[in-house]
Amino acid sequence: MTIVAPAIEARQLSKRIGKNTLLAPLDLTVPRGAILAVIGANGAGKSTLIKLLLNMWEPTTGEATVLGIPSTSLRGAALQRIGYVSEKQEMPEWMTVGALMDHLRPMYPVWNDRDLLDELQLPLDRRIKHLSRGMRMKAALASVLAFKPELLMLDEPFTGLDTAIRTELVKALLGRAHVENSGDATTIVISSHDLDEMESFATHVAFLHEGELLFAEPIEKLLTRCREVTVRFGQVTAERSIPTLAEGCIAAEASGAMLRFVDMKVNVDDHEGAIRALMPDVVDVQSEPMSLRSIFLALNQESRANDRSRV
Numbered sequence: 001m002t003i004v005a006p007a008i009e010a011r012q013l014s015k016r017i018g019k020n021t022l023l024a025p026l027d028l029t030v031p032r033g034a035i036l037a038v039i040g041a042n043g044a045g046k047s048t049l050i051k052l053l054l055n056m057w058e059p060t061t062g063e064a065t066v067l068g069i070p071s072t073s074l075r076g077a078a079l080q081r082i083g084y085v086s087e088k089q090e091m092p093e094w095m096t097v098g099a100l101m102d103h104l105r106p107m108y109p110v111w112n113d114r115d116l117l118d119e120l121q122l123p124l125d126r127r128i129k130h131l132s133r134g135m136r137m138k139a140a141l142a143s144v145l146a147f148k149p150e151l152l153m154l155d156e157p158f159t160g161l162d163t164a165i166r167t168e169l170v171k172a173l174l175g176r177a178h179v180e181n182s183g184d185a186t187t188i189v190i191s192s193h194d195l196d197e198m199e200s201f202a203t204h205v206a207f208l209h210e211g212e213l214l215f216a217e218p219i220e221k222l223l224t225r226c227r228e229v230t231v232r233f234g235q236v237t238a239e240r241s242i243p244t245l246a247e248g249c250i251a252a253e254a255s256g257a258m259l260r261f262v263d264m265k266v267n268v269d270d271h272e273g274a275i276r277a278l279m280p281d282v283v284d285v286q287s288e289p290m291s292l293r294s295i296f297l298a299l300n301q302e303s304r305a306n307d308r309s310r311v
């Protein structure tokens with residue numbers, strides 16, 4: 001049996017420019033066929049990570065393999081296996097969409113744009129400089145999906161696009177990710193601020209905060225281990241109980257007898273029962289599942305509070 005390398009494997013990968021740490025050393029494994037959502041606030045390091053993995057930037061420390069190839073050796077034929085589309089994609093503005101496809105076709109061993117151009121309803125005879133933002137992104141995506149890449153790296157592909165176009169793009173992507181033979185599935189790494197969209201189709205999520213990778217794991221695991229808790233005490237003791245919260249409980253807010261917090265380390269089925277056992281004077285406990293968006297907001301709230309307490 002042949003062992004296939006993960007789509008991406010990074011060890012202690014980091015980037016510093018001058019005195020700025022764009023990315024602190026991180027470890028990351030992306031299995032083949034995964035759809036990894038890379039999320040984080042503006043400036044968190046999402047584009048930096050993608051640039052390091054694609055050999056657009058040299059790492060300061062560490063190393064990565066991409067489709068089993070050291071990232072720093074990625075060039076030529078290896079790049080025919082990887083599609084990259086960025087929000088700031090440069091394109092030959094003077095070409096029509098059809099001319100762009102004709103130009104790219106001979107560069108790849110495999111090329112099939114016919115279904116894609118129909119599916120994405122791209123006007124072949126229109127110049128790229130005259131395309132709307134959404135059409136432009138569709139053309140960029142078509143130009144990489146046509147060569148059936150094993151790995152797709154997308155840097156904020158949905159920014160500024162309306163819901164209908166986003167839905168079309170996601171459909172085109174998922175058509176390549178969910179194929180009968182999972183060995184043929186395209187692995188997708190996608191950085192985005194559109195967390196609802198990401199939750200609807202990502203299989204894995206990596207969260208970057210100020211250049212640090214806080215976690216990278218299957219999305220189901222994340223959604224299972226994070227719950228939003230509301231507790232009501234018999235007396236007005238909510239504020240006093242904040243320091244007693246277990247490790248992994250973040251974004252705590254007290255108001256009168258009410259306490260709200262997010263537990264990031266839930267590992268029991270009966271979470272409400274576990275909280276009652278820890279806080280015997282509570283009258284009422286609610287533990288609710290969370291969306292990716294609410295987990296993201298809680299993590300940001302916590303880091304802002306930590307930044308303030310450091311000042």
Ligand SMILES: Nc1ncnc2c1ncn2[C@@H]1O[C@H](COP(=O)(O)OP(=O)(O)OP(=O)(O)O)[C@@H](O)[C@H]1O
Pocket residue numbers: 017020021022040041042043044045046047048049
């Ligand atoms: N060439 C550079 N030299 C120095 N610092 C840089 C350079 N490019 C980016 N940075 C800084 O590195 C940090 C990470 O930038 P990066 O573009 O990776 O963030 P991002 O998560 O993709 O942000 P956004 O969501 O806004 O696109 C930011 O603080 C940015 O200002």
